[in-house]
Amino acid sequence: MDIIVENLVQVWDDGGAGVRALDGITHHFRSGTLTCLLGPSGCGKSTLAQIVGGIETATSGTIRIVDPKNPSAPPARPGQCSVMMWQSLNLFPWRNVIDNVTFGLEMAGVPKPERYARARELLASVGLRNFEEKACSQLSGGMRQRVALARALIMDRPILLMDEPFAALDAQTKIVMQEELTRIFERMRKTILFVTHAIDEAILLGDEVVVMTARPGRIKEVIRIDLPRPRTQEMVGTHEFGELYDRILHLIREEVLNAMRQQDEALA
Amino acid sequence: MTASGKARSGRPARKRRDPLWLRVLPSLSVVLFIALWELAVKAGDVAPIILPAPSSIARYLVAMILDGSLPYNLAVTFVRIMAGFLVAGVLGVLVGVLMGMSKVLARVIDPWIAALYPLPKISLIPLLIIWLGTGEAYILTISAITAFFPVVISTYAGIRQTSQELVKAARDLGASTRQIQTNVVIPAAIPSIFAGLHLGMGVTIILVVAAEMIGGSNQSGMGYLLIRFGQVMETEKVFASLVALAVFGGVIMKGQQAIDRWVAPWAVGKS
Ligand SMILES: Nc1ncnc2c1ncn2[C@@H]1O[C@H](COP(=O)(O)OP(=O)(O)OP(=O)(O)O)[C@@H](O)[C@H]1O
Numbered sequence: 214m215d216i217i218v219e220n221l222v223q224v225w226d227d228g229g230a231g232v233r234a235l236d237g238i239t240h241h242f243r244s245g246t247l248t249c250l251l252g253p254s255g256c257g258k259s260t261l262a263q264i265v266g267g268i269e270t271a272t273s274g275t276i277r278i279v280d281p282k283n284p285s286a287p288p289a290r291p292g293q294c295s296v297m298m299w300q301s302l303n304l305f306p307w308r309n310v311i312d313n314v315t316f317g318l319e320m321a322g323v324p325k326p327e328r329y330a331r332a333r334e335l336l337a338s339v340g341l342r343n344f345e346e347k348a349c350s351q352l353s354g355g356m357r358q359r360v361a362l363a364r365a366l367i368m369d370r371p372i373l374l375m376d377e378p379f380a381a382l383d384a385q386t387k388i389v390m391q392e393e394l395t396r397i398f399e400r401m402r403k404t405i406l407f408v409t410h411a412i413d414e415a416i417l418l419g420d421e422v423v424v425m426t427a428r429p430g431r432i433k434e435v436i437r438i439d440l441p442r443p444r445t446q447e448m449v450g451t452h453e454f455g456e457l458y459d460r461i462l463h464l465i466r467e468e469v470l471n472a473m474r475q476q477d478e479a480l481a
Numbered sequence: 482m483t484a485s486g487k488a489r490s491g492r493p494a495r496k497r498r499d500p501l502w503l504r505v506l507p508s509l510s511v512v513l514f515i516a517l518w519e520l521a522v523k524a525g526d527v528a529p530i531i532l533p534a535p536s537s538i539a540r541y542l543v544a545m546i547l548d549g550s551l552p553y554n555l556a557v558t559f560v561r562i563m564a565g566f567l568v569a570g571v572l573g574v575l576v577g578v579l580m581g582m583s584k585v586l587a588r589v590i591d592p593w594i595a596a597l598y599p600l601p602k603i604s605l606i607p608l609l610i611i612w613l614g615t616g617e618a619y620i621l622t623i624s625a626i627t628a629f630f631p632v633v634i635s636t637y638a639g640i641r642q643t644s645q646e647l648v649k650a651a652r653d654l655g656a657s658t659r660q661i662q663t664n665v666v667i668p669a670a671i672p673s674i675f676a677g678l679h680l681g682m683g684v685t686i687i688l689v690v691a692a693e694m695i696g697g698s699n700q701s702g703m704g705y706l707l708i709r710f711g712q713v714m715e716t717e718k719v720f721a722s723l724v725a726l727a728v729f730g731g732v733i734m735k736g737q738q739a740i741d742r743w744v745a746p747w748a749v750g751k752s
């Protein structure tokens with residue numbers, strides 16, 4: 214699914230003049246590509262993901278979601294063919310692991326044996342075999358993140374919106390999960406919007422890295438990542454990787470400094 | 482795969498046990514208090530009609546258990562409490578949920594609750610006796626009316642405080658508005674509903690015993706026992722009844738907590 218975003222503006226109501234979170238975002242997220250969104254904290258990454266996912270409605274601007282194989286079909290409604298993995302996870306505390314994962318299928322009326330079978334398979338692939346009956350409160354932060362990932366993946370929607378999905382993982386689990394995501398992506402060719410603040414993760418996973426400015430969020434630069442697929446962890450050491458890293462680090466540093474200056478001014 | 486371990490109960494394991502003296506301190510203080518009471522009564526030669534000694538209260542307590550008067554009246558009071566609580570709990574949760582689901586209903590009911598909640602329900606006793614007489618209907622009505630308010634208010638508050646993030650997440654996973662109400666909003670309100678039911682139980686106990694004291698014509702129940710023994714100055718029996726009532730109240734509260742933990746372990750200790 215192609216996601217064509219034009220001139221997106223989002224002003225959050227804060228009881229006063231409003232917070233301008235996004236200020237004219239225009240971008241074409243291509244079908245079957247994994248786009249990483251990078252930017253300083255508070256620049257509107259989550260906001261953008263939520264608008265693309267139809268969870269929030271933008272103040273102005275348009276989103277069109279079209280199937281490139283069938284361009285004459287009417288565009289899909291945002292949210293219809295996407296699913297979000299939330300930065301705050303939003304697991305349902307009253308449901309155990311497997312009932313969180315199967316929530317969407319249950320709502321869709323999929324019979325229990327079928328949805329449980331699919332959930333078991335997915336949970337095993339994210340390293341949570343035998344945790345099906347646990348309460349979510351009994352899991353570590355990283356395990357909860359994997360439950361949230363499985364809950365999104367089980368929906369099998371063409372667009373996957375992932376808001377800092379691996380932020381709470383330890384370094385080792387993170388590598389495993391990145392490999393798992395790469396594998397899923399290279400096999401299923403979903404359209405993925407992946408929010409992160411880790412530059413190496415963005416390069417390792419993405420076909421494209423969109424660097425955003427400090428608030429109000431605009432697109433500062435779009436960097437194509439032409440590293441061959443399948444991607445492996447070993448690529449991190451290559452010269453090409455290092456060059457991309459330096460380039461993005463430079464862009465990000467400018468914006469983080471901008472964001473800090475803004476905060477200082479706001480406090481003064 | 483580190484977090485499986487032994488923490489099976491869902492509650493945080495106690496980090497380190499308190500030292501022995503700290504653990505026995507509560508019971509020790511009770512024993513000490515009773516011993517001092519006994520000594521003071523004996524030494525001061527206080528008339529048992531004013532303050533009986535704990536030892537004679539205990540004797541009366543045993544006698545009243547054996548002659549069946551205490552078990553019978555406790556049982557009667559218990560049934561009345563359960564009846565009032567059940568009516569108030571079912572109606573309170575139902576109305577609270579409906580208010581949370583329908584703006585129109587909330588608008589209509591809200592001013593009534595705001596007006597009636599602060600009214601001390603005991604002040605309705607004269608009216609209720611005029612309308613219902615002094616039988617079971619009166620006891621049931623006064624206790625149910627009183628317990629209804631905390632239940633309905635907590636339920637409605639719980640429903641309104643549902644995390645909007647969870648609602649959005651459910652909608653994103655394809656849940657309809659109806660499905661969100663039954664699968665997200667109501668479970669999310671359960672900690673508040675439990676809190677309301679605890680408050681409701683507390684006032685039901687108070688109101689049933691009070692109604693048995695004032696005007697109850699059935700001549701049964703712990704309230705009736707207390708009043709009758711008081712009037713004939715059988716102070717030992719008054720104390721014995723009080724002890725029984727206190728233990729009974731504690732057991733009911735603990736039982737309710739156990740039911741909470743059994744029904745919704747994740748909700749315990751949330752509100
Ligand atoms: N629902 C909301 N209501 C009001 N303001 C909001 C809302 N969501 C976000 N904001 C504001 O919009 C701005 C952008 O927030 P957003 O969460 O999109 O940033 P982010 O780039 O995801 O940050 P982070 O990296 O810290 O997650 C912030 O100033 C935030 O306070």
Ligand SMILES: [Mg+2]
Binds near residue numbers: 258259300
């Ligand atoms: Mg965010």
